[in-house]
Amino acid sequence: TAxxxxxxxxxxxxxxxxxxxxxxxxxxxxTVAFSSDGVDLVTASDDDTAALYNGQTxxxxxxxxxxxxxxxxxxxxxxxxxxxxxxxxxxxxxxxTQDMPENxxxxxxxxxxxxx
Numbered sequence: 001t002a003x004x005x006x007x008x009x010x011x012x013x014x015x016x017x018x019x020x021x022x023x024x025x026x027x028x029x030x031t032v033a034f035s036s037d038g039v040d041l042v043t044a045s046d047d048d049t050a051a052l053y054n055g056q057t058x059x060x061x062x063x064x065x066x067x068x069x070x071x072x073x074x075x076x077x078x079x080x081x082x083x084x085x086x087x088x089x090x091x092x093x094x095x096x097t098q099d100m101p102e103n104x105x106x107x108x109x110x111x112x113x114x115x116x
Contacts, residue, residue: 002029008043010055020058024051031073035080042083044071050085 001009008022008029022032027046034041034055041055050071052062069089076083 002032002043004028006045006047008032008041010041010058022051022053022058022060024060024063025049027070030071033075035076036078037080040076040080042074042076044074044085046070048087050074050083052083 001011003009006023006025006027006029008025010019010022010032011017012019022041022043025043025045025047029043029045031044032041038055040061041053042050043053044050048065048067048069048071050064050067051060052064053060064083064085067085067087067089069087071085071087073086074083
């Protein structure tokens with residue numbers, strides 16, 4: 001789940017118990033998405049960043065910076081090799097794409113693919 005308290009959480013679907021609490025954002029977390037293999041998890045936040053976590057341990061792997069406004073949505077490509085983001089910015093929206101980071105822990109700029 002995503003939360004206004006600047007965190008995200010994963011839950012056990014069978015028991016309803018909390019599995020992981022993910023921190024690191026400085027504003028509302030808008031969305032959480034798992035990769036198709038369940039290994040990675042991405043969050044999108046109003047702090048103008050997205051974050052890539054290990055979906056099993058909750059370890060922050062990568063902070064994705066470079067958005068020009070709130071990051072409202074994030075999703076993995078079907079093959080899990082790319083990330084897509086929808087970002088709110090003054091005067092419109094931008095769609096960003098990002099190759100999966102190869103060096104966890106380093107900051108990576110998101111690249112604007114276009115804006116309607």
